Amino acid sequence: MFIDSHAHLEMREFDQDRDQVVAGAAAAGVDYIITVGTNPAGLPGGRPDCGQYPAVYAAIGIHPHDAGEH
Numbered sequence: 001m002f003i004d005s006h007a008h009l010e011m012r013e014f015d016q017d018r019d020q021v022v023a024g025a026a027a028a029g030v031d032y033i034i035t036v037g038t039n040p041a042g043l044p045g046g047r048p049d050c051g052q053y054p055a056v057y058a059a060i061g062i063h064p065h066d067a068g069e070h
Contacts (some may be wrong), residue, residue, distance in 0.1 A: 001031045003034065010037055013069065
């Protein structure tokens with residue numbers, strides 16, 4: 001079993017090809033992806049497509065660079 005333990009699929013840079021990225025990872029043998037939210041505005045749980053990918057899980061937190069804002 002392979003797990004990508006640190007991805008940022010919630011980032012807008014993946015808006016155009018997120019489906020292909022997730023499918024490509026699965027085709028390469030990645031069983032699960034953990035996508036890491038770095039600030040409340042970008043948390044995967046706030047995305048309308050959250051739960052669309054059964055193999056993608058969210059880790060929710062605040063990056064130390066953003067800690068002063070919270």
